[in-house]
Amino acid sequence: MxxxxxxxxxxxxxxxxxxxxxxxxxxxxxxxxxxxxxxxxxxxxxxxxxxxxxxxxxxxxxxxxxxxxxxxxxxxxxxxxxxxxxxxxxxxxxxxxxxxxxxxxxxxxxxxxxxxxxxxxxxxxxxxxxxxxxxxxxxxxxxxxxxxxxxxxxxxxxxxxxxxxxxxxxxxxxxxxxxxxxxxxxxxIEVSEIDDAMVLRNPPAARYRDDPRHDRPPTLVAWPHRWEHDKGCDELLQLADEAARREVDGGPAIRWVILGHRPQDPPEAMKTLLRRHGKRIAHAGEADRSDYLGWLAGCDWVLSTARHEFFGMAVAEALFAGCLPWLPSRLAYPELVPEDALNLNPWDRPSEGTITALRPRIRNRLERARxxxxxxxxxxxxxxxxxxxxx
Known part of the structure; x- marks a missing residue:
């Protein structure tokens, strides 16, 4: 042209x-x-x-x-x-x-x-x-x-x-x-950058996983959103409370990777989250691009509690990085993943065979965003x- x-x-x-x-x-x-x-x-x-x-x-x-x-x-x-x-x-x-x-x-x-x-x-x-x-x-x-x-x-x-x-x-x-x-x-979405982060063995997440202070292997969950009301901070706090209760009862040891922009005065729910669950938070706040992708590549799940999401680029990046989707069946998420990949969670984790089959289907669904x-x-x-x- x-x-x-x-x-x-x-x-x-x-x-x-x-x-x-x-x-x-x-x-x-x-x-x-x-x-x-x-x-x-x-x-x-x-x-x-x-x-x-x-x-x-x-x-x-x-x-x-x-x-x-x-x-x-x-x-x-x-x-x-x-x-x-x-x-x-x-x-x-x-x-x-x-x-x-x-x-x-x-x-x-x-x-x-x-x-x-x-x-x-x-x-x-x-x-x-x-x-x-x-x-x-x-x-x-x-x-x-x-x-x-x-x-x-x-x-x-x-x-x-x-x-x-x-x-x-x-x-x-x-x-x-x-x-x-x-x-x-x-x-x-720059998938090549994400693939490079996966090859580099995810330094920030790997360091956290290898910390000898863990009583048992943690399940890392990424929440890659702005710390704003429209991203569902209240629901995130509720899930963190539930995760803590379930862990006491023998559930997975969920640890949180809270990414995204942190405003000078965060919502009250985020302040409470940091105060109440600080020991269960592996990272909180923005990270440079290399560490950001490293965290995504090292997490097990990506969670969205968003009240609005017109596409979900951060979620898509996490899915390309191999995170399992902890996503509701609303907003743009049904366009990102197959129907049977919605409404999953770490407490009802699918079988390894299901996960092995699911990841390439998700990546194929997202190919149009490469x-x-x-x-x-x-x-x-x-x-x-x-x-x-x-x-």
């Missing part, structure tokens, strides 16, 4: 940054990303589009990260993630770019994002406004890429509920229009969108 993809990432942190890096690493197309740091999400959703549009009025557009400038006539398509208003971006860009194909990538959606129970009614109204920003972005896009069917369906369901509170009807066709231009592509495969699928969508607008 001649030309470049002018891409906008307003939330260049966490899984958003991981996806961007995989696209630039494995993509065959010429991707030119403009980015903003991952902070102040409400401001990003409303402000980033105008900020980015300002940059595009220069011709050529200044290159980022040492890349050469990009002339307007070299732009074949525009690509943006859902943490901005694509409607504002397209409207505010110069006319020479506005008629290019615009692809919107929905990493998450605001209509299904759970709101903490202690927020004000004003904040709830503002969050509903962000969901309508998502809707306007989708109406302005030529193609919408979702990371899971759950993400798409939860948005449509959440927006339908919000529409009932609108002072005037928007019309009956909005959901059909979104479905017609939507497709699902898994986010790219970085090389996922980026190729994404670029196919971009090229198809470009071609469809030429005819």
């Amino acid at each position: 001649n030309g470049s993809v002018l891409a906008f990432e307003p939330w260049d942190a966490g899984s958003h940054r991981a996806v961007r890096r995989s696209i630039t690493r494995h993509g065959r197309m010429d991707w030119r990303f403009l980015t903003r740091p991952g902070r102040s999400p409400r401001w990003r959703l409303r402000h980033a589009a105008l900020s980015f549009a300002e940059e595009t009025h220069a011709d050529p557009i200044a290159g980022a990260g040492g890349e050469p400038p990009l002339a307007h006539d070299r732009v074949a398509a525009a690509f943006a993630t859902g943490m901005l208003s694509l409607a504002d971006l397209r409207a505010a860009m110069p006319g020479s770019l506005r008629n290019r194909p615009f692809i919107l990538s929905m990493h998450e959606n605001q209509a299904a994002y759970p709101v903490s129970g202690d927020v004000s009614e004003l904040t709830r109204d503002r969050d509903a406004h962000l969901a309508f920003t998502n809707l306007a972005s989708m109406e302005a896009a030529d193609r919408i890429v979702w990371n899971s069917h759950w993400n798409l369906e939860s948005f449509l369901e959440g927006m339908s509920a919000s529409m009932r509170h609108a002072p005037e009807p928007v019309g009956d066709d909005w959901a059909g229009r979104i479905r017609a231009k939507s497709t699902v592509v898994a986010p790219p 970085a090389e495969v996922a980026v190729d699928q994404l670029e196919t969508v971009v090229m198809e969108t470009i071609e469809s607008m030429r005819t």
Whole structure:
């Protein structure tokens, strides 16, 4: 394909940054990303589009990260993630770019994002406004890429509920229009990095397992999530309490590997978890990438208690690393693993024969998320969108 993809990432942190890096690493197309740091999400959703549009009025557009400038006539398509208003971006860009194909990538959606129970009614109204920003972005896009069917369906369901509170009807066709231009592509996961961690014998987990202070071999369970209310911290605490009781009665010696970002003021459930079960926690908090993958590769299970999960990249990484799934049959998890791999737990551990047969089935189910495969699928969508607008 001649030309470049002018891409906008307003939330260049966490899984958003991981996806961007995989696209630039494995993509065959010429991707030119403009980015903003991952902070102040409400401001990003409303402000980033105008900020980015300002940059595009220069011709050529200044290159980022040492890349050469990009002339307007070299732009074949525009690509943006859902943490901005694509409607504002397209409207505010110069006319020479506005008629290019615009692809919107929905990493998450605001209509299904759970709101903490202690927020004000004003904040709830503002969050509903962000969901309508998502809707306007989708109406302005030529193609919408979702990371899971759950993400798409939860948005449509959440927006339908919000529409009932609108002072005037928007019309009956909005959901059909979104479905017609939507497709699902898994986010790219760098499986080769995970495989390397498994070959390197999982140093952090191995050191913990070999600690002579253990009365018996521990069962390591990874919880790879942000320490936030929407990740089900209360349920994690309940399970840790149950694990401690069962251990006294002869159950497995479950030890917790708590990964993910730890905010300055964690939820009360996490504070209680650290205080009550500190001796049963092998690790708590963020780790550098090498140790993070080492922990995943050394754990026996991966647990999710999330109230929302639009795909579950951290869970998928753990599954690629060989962890058994301790996952509920909700959210995006039925798309990640076979049906008989849902609702398992360490107390009712499957037989070794079942586990041996299950792991390759899970890995095969996740093959579409392997970085090389996922980026190729994404670029196919971009090229198809470009071609469809030429005819």
